[in-house]
Amino acid sequence: MKLLITKVNILVILVVYISRDTTAEIIEDLDSLQLVTVLHRHGHRTPDHTYTNDPYKDVEKYWPIGLGQLTNKGKLQLYNLGKLFRKEYKSFLPKYSFKAVRVNSSDYDRTHMSTQCLLAGWFRPEGDQIWNDEIAWQPIAVHSVPTNKDQTLAPLAPCPRFWMEREKVLMELASKETAEDKELYEYLTEKSGDKISTIDDVASLYTNLQMEEFNHYPLPEWTKGVYPEKMQEKTETCGISFTWNKILKKFYGGSLVKEMFHQFHEKSKGGNADRKLFVYSAHDTTIISFLRALDFEKFKIPDFGASVILELHKLYNQYYLKIFYSHAAELVPYELQFPNCTIPCPLERALENTEYVRSGDWNTDCFK
Template structure:
């Protein structure tokens, strides 16, 4: 009986694996694709802030296009992101159509310009779409909201409850700083010529990266703390926006709510869209990533993408996620935390119910 039992189990396992293999092959077939949503960071830019002793803070001399502006490299990065998306999805969506493509951007110059550059690489005009033989480009609408009203891509509107919650997290982290951490902030304060705290690190870390990538030699004192220590603290600081479930709801929930609302409508036949593009910031990606319970700390590089795909197999819809840390690298697939493999849309909706229930208009002022 023991041998017969084991044989039956083996046969059932083989049948299961065979069926699952066939299913996964069908699931991964591009013909199962129904809707794609791409959240991306803007491209390479000039610094947003300078420290008091920064040798490169002379904007007119070192950054003539202005602060926080998209560079030529940034334009090229996003153009290449568009070309990568075209290579992957050309058969799914071969040309731009107002009925199938929706583009939204944070209302920042660098994000709007990045979106335009990406679209140039993604949808070069062909055939009847060519309107100027001297310019192989076509204008595509990009939608945006003022920063003070945008609660999805740049949720910087005043939210007292979020502010108080995050301040308590920052205070708690400060109380538990090690002697090494205290020496780190003191070292920066002395060398930068101004008081430095955890909140200052992400922008200053970005400034170091930008200056170095533009061929500028960083001061000798930076070698003691950059890149390793600065990167570590910058990741910690960025994660404080989604430190607990409440903060994940406020800062990560809006993007997840927006994308899954579109996925749900698509599964119910309510919309014709095939591609949704969102041009935003590193924090937008970080907040969305961590609100989905991914545990890794990350600082997405310029042009990074977080992609959601909606697939249909039979009567069931599934969600796949992909991430690319750099502008010109092929995204790799993510295992969605707390979800089945593959992850059904219903399951995805279920595990994100809490963060999607965010309502800024009421919850921010409770």
């Protein structure tokens, strides 16, 4: 991804100094790319709920496209992101092929629509793919499973062990809360009209206020002094609480790591010969959990259209992984260094480093 790492936006939330070794330089210059995997967050959306004292809870008046839906701004964000990927990977993947491309989405309207917009920007039909002169677009299959069976992109498949472990984490965090924290909960309860007593409750209200702000609705006067600063810290803690320890990482981010790394391993062994691209459309928590399962610890809440890009390269019969990250659709992705590895990271080393989160079987381990 030579184009994408030539610029680093100063607004990114993580600054990484990249010390390039000889292998990294060679990979920059040779046609070594074998497989690309893109994980992206959906685009700008409407709130997915309202609260009791919400001045904008009249959905038909304020949110005519519906709650939790992709806005026009969100559509454009992902379309432009697709155009960026099209430019970057044009020589590697000049046009869409069902053999080369596999697209997966969580089972939400906004994630399905977001990745369709990304694909529209990436795979503009050319030549014999043009089926209608009135629209420069082609249909591309997007696959998903119901949310109650999803183990990877919005992991809500039944897993008692995960929820019991997370409840322990929440209790531990609650035991360390201060009088100021309790005052915040009481204030938010009084003003919102909803019971606010946990970091999950704060995160839910914070997200609602954030979506209203992003959609240019003035926030109530009572939010001044608590939003965003005082509520943001609790919301970020909520986001990482799903992968607070090794056990939680295995269940919430590990399943996606397991799936992706299996694809890299299969490719390195000669399997999936025609496959060149996997795309995953999901959520902010998906990206946080995936990165934390890889032992990246310092990431805040990804913005709309945030993306993680992984590349598998082959050099002198050895396989290497490179990873890039963008906090938002408008930011140029920049290269990261896998924890406990070099740039690029040998695939075998990456497999060793992620062995724990990839091990076991979800359906068995969840009910131990």
